Amino acid sequence: MDEESTLNEFKTWIDERHPSQPEYLQATKEIAKDVIPIFCNNESYRRLNVFKRLCEPERIIHFSVHWLNDANEVEIHNGWRIQHSGLIGPYKGGLRFHPSVNESVLKFLAFEQSFKNALTGIPIGGAKGGSDFNPKGRSETEVMRFCQAFMGELQRHIGPHTDVPAGDINVGSREIGFLYGEYRKIHNRFGGSLTGKDISFGGSHVRTEATGFGLIYMLRAVLKQHKDEIKNKRIGISGAGNVALHAALKSVQVGGQVISLSNSRDCLIKEEGFSESAISWAIKNKAESDNILIDLCEHHGGDWHKDATPWQQPMDIALPCATQNELDKDAAAALLSNGCKYILEGANMPCTNEALDLIEEKGIPFVPGKASNAGGVAISGLEMSQNATFKRATYKKIDDALQDIMLNIHQQCVEAGTADGRVNYAKGANIAAFRRLADAMVAQGV
Ligand SMILES: NC(=O)C1=CN([C@@H]2O[C@H](COP(=O)(O)OP(=O)(O)OC[C@H]3O[C@@H](n4cnc5c(N)ncnc54)[C@H](O)[C@@H]3O)[C@@H](O)[C@H]2O)C=CC1
Ligand SMILES: O=C(O)CCC(=O)C(=O)O
Secondary structure (H helix, E strand, C coil): CCHHHHHHHHHHHHHHHCCCCHHHHHHHHHHHHHHHHHHHCCHHHHHCCHHHHHCCCCEEEEEEEEEECCCCCEEEEEEEEEEEECCCCCEEEEEEECCCCCHHHHHHHHHHHHHHHHHHCCCCCEEEEEECCCCCCCCHHHHHHHHHHHHHHHHHHCECCCEEEEECCCCCHHHHHHHHHHHHHHHCCCCCCCCCCCHHHCCCCCHHHHHHHHHHHHHHHHHHHCCCCCCCCEEEECCCCHHHHHHHHHHHHCCCEEEEEECCCCEEECCCCCCHHHHHHHHHHHHHCCCHHHHHHHHHCCEEECCCCHHHCCCCEEECCCCCCCECHHHHHHHHHCCCCEEECCCCCCECHHHHHHHHHHCCCEECHHHHCCHHHHHHHHHHHHHHHCCCCCHHHHHHHHHHHHHHHHHHHHHHHEECCEECHHHHHHHHHHHHHHHHHHHHCC
8 A cells, every 4th residue: 555645645634634633633644654655564454544533523512601600790711621531541631721711722632641641551531621711810710610610521531430630821720620529429429530640639649740840751751862961961941830830840859950930922941040949939838829920930030031032041951841732843943052952842733744844854752742741641641540449659750750751751752762872862752652542443443
């Protein structure tokens, strides 16, 4: 079977089936270029049409959320849950509350989640959900009422063995608490219907830190693979949320020098590197702050760069940890010409496909989010098993498990992505995850 014509036919098909959904088309095409050759060379995959079937979400749930704001006015928002693939376990993935949320964004996130979750080695399927509601600038009571109304609709589609949501952008432990409280009230059951819960009611140690810490455990494995080390490396991080700050904390703890953090407009540069105490201060005060980056600058100093991203700065390692498509072709060109040697995605799909082409051309190690940020969902998986057995593991046990899981994902990328002595982590992750999902699809029939 001709690989090039199969890829071209796939691109035409996906464009026609999912028009006007640029993020979904971007994510599916990025994976297609790596897995079509595997697909073409496997008779069962071809016979059962596995790749196109994996590019169709199993279920798209769209509901409207009606709720009363503090002025006693009714507000209406969109709510979604995209249950992308339940092939290898209950649907699993976060909820995002942000004005930019739409069906295309959630479909790409759910698609990537299925591949990511397959790499963790834990039996969890892929999903994502959320709303175009923006909790920023809302009172806590408004956030609570919105979460209750959102869960009022979502609750009929989730459960510990069906679909287990968690947090994502703007959905942290406060929102998970409100969502969980409503679910428990309606179903009168305690347990694993959501992860990312507070430790006091069924949460797991290390879940809050897991995505950022896991990213740095992956970075250490990549550096070791390339006979390099983190000590004194200049690390540029974007974002100032859960993933960014925990990646910054672990980087500094293991000897790296974090020179940047950012938000959707501006960037804070600290030439000599943020101290561990400054980052810990930001983590501690984030929930109470309207803009943690400004507060960090006021309390701990740094150079404020207006309307800027970190990517123009010289750095050895770039960790985009904010949002999709934040690192474009120009940013990639600046990073590469300034000597950046490694890029690992903390966010989901932060690099545009044009940026990826440039990085690939240069040949520096690049690890895609589905491999490098999988630590968060992996610890969510361990939260589910702790809930199911009514046991809580220690912080050390979960942190050790996280390190093992990230090493295992690294190994899968190396095994599936090495050619001519070079590891292509993106290709390795895509192929390893695809094989796991495709084999499950073949075994389960049509
Ligand atoms: N929380 C988790 O466990 C996981 C999160 N992710 C991904 O990591 C990314 C960040 O998520 P969280 O840290 O959880 O969210 P968060 O809500 O805690 O933080 C998001 C941060 O990104 C910043 N931001 C938003 N848009 C930006 C832009 N265009 N440019 C620069 N900064 C921007 C915000 O100011 C905020 O500091 C997202 O892509 C998310 O899907 C991936 C795996 C797990
Ligand atoms: O912990 C989870 O279930 C979700 C994590 C997530 O949303 C992600 O990996 O992007």
